[in-house]
Amino acid sequence: MNVSDIKQYMQFVGKAARTASRSIAKADTATKNRALIAMADAIRRDEALLLAANAKDLDSARAKGIEAAMIDRLTLSAKGVATMAEGLLQIAALPDPVGEITDLNFRPSGIQVGKMRVPLGVVGIIYEARPNVTADAAGLCLKAGNAAILRGGSEAIHSNQAIAACVKEGLLSAGLPETAVQVIETTDRAAVGELITMQDYVDVIVPRGGKSLIERIAHEARIPVIKHLDGVCHVYIDEQADIEKAIRIADNAKTQRYGTCNTMETLLIHRNIGNKVLPALSKIYLDKGVELRGDSAACAMVTSMKLATEQDWYEEYLAPILSIRIVDDLDQAIDHITQFGSQHTDAIVTENYSHAQRFLREVDSSSVMVNTTTRFADGFEYGLGAEIGISTDKIHARGPVGLEGLTSQKFIVLGDGQIRQ
Amino acid sequence: MNVSDIKQYMQFVGKAARTASRSIAKADTATKNRALIAMADAIRRDEALLLAANAKDLDSARAKGIEAAMIDRLTLSAKGVATMAEGLLQIAALPDPVGEITDLNFRPSGIQVGKMRVPLGVVGIIYEARPNVTADAAGLCLKAGNAAILRGGSEAIHSNQAIAACVKEGLLSAGLPETAVQVIETTDRAAVGELITMQDYVDVIVPRGGKSLIERIAHEARIPVIKHLDGVCHVYIDEQADIEKAIRIADNAKTQRYGTCNTMETLLIHRNIGNKVLPALSKIYLDKGVELRGDSAACAMVTSMKLATEQDWYEEYLAPILSIRIVDDLDQAIDHITQFGSQHTDAIVTENYSHAQRFLREVDSSSVMVNTTTRFADGFEYGLGAEIGISTDKIHARGPVGLEGLTSQKFIVLGDGQIRQ
Numbered sequence: 001m002n003v004s005d006i007k008q009y010m011q012f013v014g015k016a017a018r019t020a021s022r023s024i025a026k027a028d029t030a031t032k033n034r035a036l037i038a039m040a041d042a043i044r045r046d047e048a049l050l051l052a053a054n055a056k057d058l059d060s061a062r063a064k065g066i067e068a069a070m071i072d073r074l075t076l077s078a079k080g081v082a083t084m085a086e087g088l089l090q091i092a093a094l095p096d097p098v099g100e101i102t103d104l105n106f107r108p109s110g111i112q113v114g115k116m117r118v119p120l121g122v123v124g125i126i127y128e129a130r131p132n133v134t135a136d137a138a139g140l141c142l143k144a145g146n147a148a149i150l151r152g153g154s155e156a157i158h159s160n161q162a163i164a165a166c167v168k169e170g171l172l173s174a175g176l177p178e179t180a181v182q183v184i185e186t187t188d189r190a191a192v193g194e195l196i197t198m199q200d201y202v203d204v205i206v207p208r209g210g211k212s213l214i215e216r217i218a219h220e221a222r223i224p225v226i227k228h229l230d231g232v233c234h235v236y237i238d239e240q241a242d243i244e245k246a247i248r249i250a251d252n253a254k255t256q257r258y259g260t261c262n263t264m265e266t267l268l269i270h271r272n273i274g275n276k277v278l279p280a281l282s283k284i285y286l287d288k289g290v291e292l293r294g295d296s297a298a299c300a301m302v303t304s305m306k307l308a309t310e311q312d313w314y315e316e317y318l319a320p321i322l323s324i325r326i327v328d329d330l331d332q333a334i335d336h337i338t339q340f341g342s343q344h345t346d347a348i349v350t351e352n353y354s355h356a357q358r359f360l361r362e363v364d365s366s367s368v369m370v371n372t373t374t375r376f377a378d379g380f381e382y383g384l385g386a387e388i389g390i391s392t393d394k395i396h397a398r399g400p401v402g403l404e405g406l407t408s409q410k411f412i413v414l415g416d417g418q419i420r421q
Numbered sequence: 422m423n424v425s426d427i428k429q430y431m432q433f434v435g436k437a438a439r440t441a442s443r444s445i446a447k448a449d450t451a452t453k454n455r456a457l458i459a460m461a462d463a464i465r466r467d468e469a470l471l472l473a474a475n476a477k478d479l480d481s482a483r484a485k486g487i488e489a490a491m492i493d494r495l496t497l498s499a500k501g502v503a504t505m506a507e508g509l510l511q512i513a514a515l516p517d518p519v520g521e522i523t524d525l526n527f528r529p530s531g532i533q534v535g536k537m538r539v540p541l542g543v544v545g546i547i548y549e550a551r552p553n554v555t556a557d558a559a560g561l562c563l564k565a566g567n568a569a570i571l572r573g574g575s576e577a578i579h580s581n582q583a584i585a586a587c588v589k590e591g592l593l594s595a596g597l598p599e600t601a602v603q604v605i606e607t608t609d610r611a612a613v614g615e616l617i618t619m620q621d622y623v624d625v626i627v628p629r630g631g632k633s634l635i636e637r638i639a640h641e642a643r644i645p646v647i648k649h650l651d652g653v654c655h656v657y658i659d660e661q662a663d664i665e666k667a668i669r670i671a672d673n674a675k676t677q678r679y680g681t682c683n684t685m686e687t688l689l690i691h692r693n694i695g696n697k698v699l700p701a702l703s704k705i706y707l708d709k710g711v712e713l714r715g716d717s718a719a720c721a722m723v724t725s726m727k728l729a730t731e732q733d734w735y736e737e738y739l740a741p742i743l744s745i746r747i748v749d750d751l752d753q754a755i756d757h758i759t760q761f762g763s764q765h766t767d768a769i770v771t772e773n774y775s776h777a778q779r780f781l782r783e784v785d786s787s788s789v790m791v792n793t794t795t796r797f798a799d800g801f802e803y804g805l806g807a808e809i810g811i812s813t814d815k816i817h818a819r820g821p822v823g824l825e826g827l828t829s830q831k832f833i834v835l836g837d838g839q840i841r842q
Contacts, residue, residue, distance in 0.1 A: 022759070026783055099782060105804070111793050113803045116781065120815050203815050224645065224816045245838035252840035338443070347834075360537065360833050361520060362447055372532050372836025381841070382534045382832065383526070394541050394624050395645045396817040399832040411803065411820040412781050413768075415793025417666035419673035420802070 003190050010194035013149060014201030016179040017122045021147035024180045025119045029096040031174050036092040036139055039170030040085040043135065046166055047081045053162035054131065061155050074129040074156055084135040084163070087386060091139040094385040097403045098145040101412065110418045115409040119145030121203035123406060124195045125388070126151045126217060128209040131159035137206075138167045138181040140388050144406035147180045149202065151195055153209075154187030161185070196221040206401070208389050226401060228390045230316040231261030231344040233374040236333040236359070237277055238350035239270040245371055246277050246349040247284070252373040253347065255288050259318045261390060262345050262367075262377040266313060266323045268333045274301050274326050290320040297326035313340040330355050334362050341365065343392050345377040345399075366392055366399035424611050431615035434570060435622025437600040438543045442568035445601045446540045450517040452595050457513035457560055460591030461506040464556065467587055468502045474583035475552065482576045495550040495577055505556040505584070508807060512560040515806040518824045519566040522833065531839045536830040540566030542624035544827060545616045546809070547572045547638060549630040552580035558627075559588045559602040561809050565827035568601045570623065572616055574630075575608030582606070617642040627822070629810050647822060649811045651737045652682030652765040654795040657754040657780070658698055659771035660691040666792055667698050667770040668705070673794040674768065676709050680739045682811060683766050683788075683798040687734060687744045689754045695722050695747050711741040718747035734761040751776050755783050762786065764813050766798040766820075787813055787820035 024032075043050065054076040061071055097117050104114030123146045127133045134150055141148035152160040164183035171178050184191050196205050196217055205225045207217045218225045235253050237246045253264035269278060274297070282302040285292055293308040294301075305324070312323040313336070327333045337346050347369035348359040356370045367377040377399065379387025384402030391397045397405035422430060445453075464471065475497040482495055518538050525535030544567045548554045555571055562569035573581040585604035592599050605612050617626050617638055626646045628638045639646045656674050658667045674685035690699060695718070703723040706713055714729035715722075726745070733744040734757070748754045758767050768790035769780040777791045788798040798821065800808025805823030812818045818826035 025785070107802060107804055109797065109802060111797055118785065242838070248838060248840055256841050364446070364539065365831065367832040367834060369834040370836060372834055372839045373841055375841040376530065376532055376834055381528060381530060383528055394829050398829055408815055408819055410786065411788040413788060413790040413793055413797055415791060417663070417669060418793045419669055420677050420794055420796040
C-alpha cells in the first residue's frame, strides 16, 4: 500500500470501529462472554495453525538477524497458546464493569444523581512482538464494551492474523460485529501515524513496548494516550524495619525477576540499620550474581561494591544490577524517590506506624507499598483479573490498567418532572 | 517581556508550582480550610480595592471598544465580590477528597490492595474575562491538594492581580507556600504557549472559554487537557411521555437560561405525540420570543415555524432559537443525538421503563437524564459543591468537574512481609 492507500485503509478501519463500538457498548454480559469463550475454543482448536503461523514469523525474524530477546518475545509455544485461551476464559469470568451505577443519591431539588460506568468507545492498542497481546487486548477491550484496533509488531504479523481469525470467529458466533476487533493488516509504519491521529474514530491509545516507542507515540498522538514509561522502583528499609522482613522483601523485589517494570532498581537503607541488613543482603545478591553499585556510605559497609554515579539513580537496569544508597531519614528517602523515581512503584519496610502513613501519603507513585515487594504491582495480583498495561500517567488511570481503566463514568440523572428554578 | 524572558518567567513559575505542589499535597484539611477562609476574609475586606481594580479593567476594555457581552462577563459588582468569598467558604465546607482510601481488600497472596485519592499535582487553568474564576479555581485546586497556575484573560489583569493578592494572603496566613496559587503576571499570549507545553511542571490543563480557544489549546498542548467543547443538548419527548412533564421540562430546558452550555438546543418529539405537545409548547416558546426551526413534519404541526437546515442540528445557538425534529421512534432519537450531539447532556421524557433504561445506557453523553431538564447538569446541582468546568472528554472525568475531577487515585498495598512466588 502507498501512503494515500494507507490513509484510506485506516479511515475505513476507524469508521468500522466507531460503528461497531455502538453495538459492543450495548451488548449484554452473556453475549460478550459467549464471544470470549468461543474465541478461546477457536484458539485451542487452531493450535497447530497458530504455531505454524508463528513459525513463519520466527523464520523471517531469524533471517533478518533479529536479537534473541525479541525472538523470545515473539515465540508462541503450545503452552503459550493454551495460556492465551485460558486468559480469555478468565476475562469471561470477570464481572462486567459496564452499566454499573454508583452513588445514586437524591439532591435537594428532588433529582437523583449518580454515575454509570460506560465504555470508552474505540481503543487503539500499539504493541511490539508478543503475539499473545492480540488475544489479551481483544478480550479486555470487548469485555469493557469497547471496539479495538490492534496494531502489533510487523515481525508478528502472521501470528497476529491467525489469532485475529479466532477472535473474529468468536465475535461472529455470538452475533457481534466482526469489526469490533480489527487487527491492522499492513506492517507499514504510516498506519500507526494514522491510528494515533484519527480523533473522530479513536478515543484512547494504549501503547505497549519500549520507552522510545511510547515516547514517540505520546508526542505525535492527537488522542489521549494511557502510557507507561519506565519503572525505576525503590524499596526503602526504614530505621525501624523488621530485619527479617526487610531482607526477604529486598531480595524478592530485585531477584524474583530482573526484566520486569516492577522490579526494584534502587535500594534505600536508613543509615542506622545499614550494618544490620546490608552485609546479609549483599551476600544474597552476590550469590545470585547481582552487581551492586552503592554510594560511598554503602561501599564502606560492603566491600565488592562499585561506587554508583548519579546516573545510576535514574537507571532502569532491567538486569541483575542494583544501586544502593544510605539515607539519613525518611525525608531523604522520599526526596530521593521524588527526584530520581519514575512514579511507578515504591515500597517502605517499617514497623513504625507514622512512617508507613507518611510514605503512603507522600510518595507520588502509581503504587505505594508497605512491608511487601514491588513485584506485586500487577493486574492479576491486584485482583483486576488481567491488565492492558500499567499507567504511569496521573490522569484517568494510574498503575495496572484492567477492565475499569478501559471504561469511564458518565452522570445519570433520574427525575420525575423536576425543573430548575 | 520579550519571548525569551517569557519562557524564563514561565519556567520559574512552573518550577515554583511543582515545589509548592508537594507541600499542598500533604497539607491537612484544617490547614487548607484555614487558607480558604482567610482568602474569603481578605476578599470581603478588600471589596473597594477589588472594585477599583475592576473599574480600571472596564475602562480600558471600553476604550478598546470590547463587545458588551465581554464587558458583562468582566464586570465585578459588590454582589460578585460577596459571591466569590461565599464560594471559597463553600469549598472550605466540602469534604476533603485527598487521602480517601477505598476498596482495601485482602488478596489471596495476603497483601491488602486499595486505592488512595491523591492530588493531580500542578493544574494550569486558562480562562477568559470572568475575574471570579480566579478565586473559584484557586479554591478548588487548593482543596484538592494541587498547586495552580492561573492565566486569566488580559482584559481582566488588574482584577485578577487584586484577587491574587487576597489568595496569596490566605495561603501565607495558613502557613502554606504563596506559590501554591500563581496568577500569571504577563498578558502576553506566549505565556499560554509555554504553560501548555511545560510537561515537567504541569500535570493537567483546564481551559475555560470559547470553543476556538479550547480547540487551539487542545491542539497545541503537550499536557493532558480536561476540556469542554460545545453543548448541543437534546430533550427527547417519547411517545409514552407524560404530557404535562414533557411541556414543563422542554420549556425549562430551553428558556430558563439561553446562554449556558446545558441549555437544550434541539427538541426531538415522537411522531405520535407531536400534536399533543407541540402546539402548547410552541405557544410558550413564541410568547417568550424563541425562534423555532423545525423539520417539515414539525412545520406541518405548527405554522410560524421556519424550516430547519441540516446545519441547525449541529448548532449550539446559545440564544433564543430552538430546532425541533419529529422522530419515528426511540432508535431514531438516539441516532440523531449520536450523529449531531456533542456528548454533553441529553434527556428523555418518558413513562416507559424500557425506553428510559435504553436511553440511559445507549446515549453516550457526559450527563444522561430521565424526566428532568438538561439545565440540571451543573456541579452545584449534582452536589459536587463547585465546578472547575464541564468535561466533554471521555477519559478521566466526564460532565461537571469538581474536587474529585482534580484528583486521581493511586494504588496502595499493605503487607506484612509477603513476597511474590
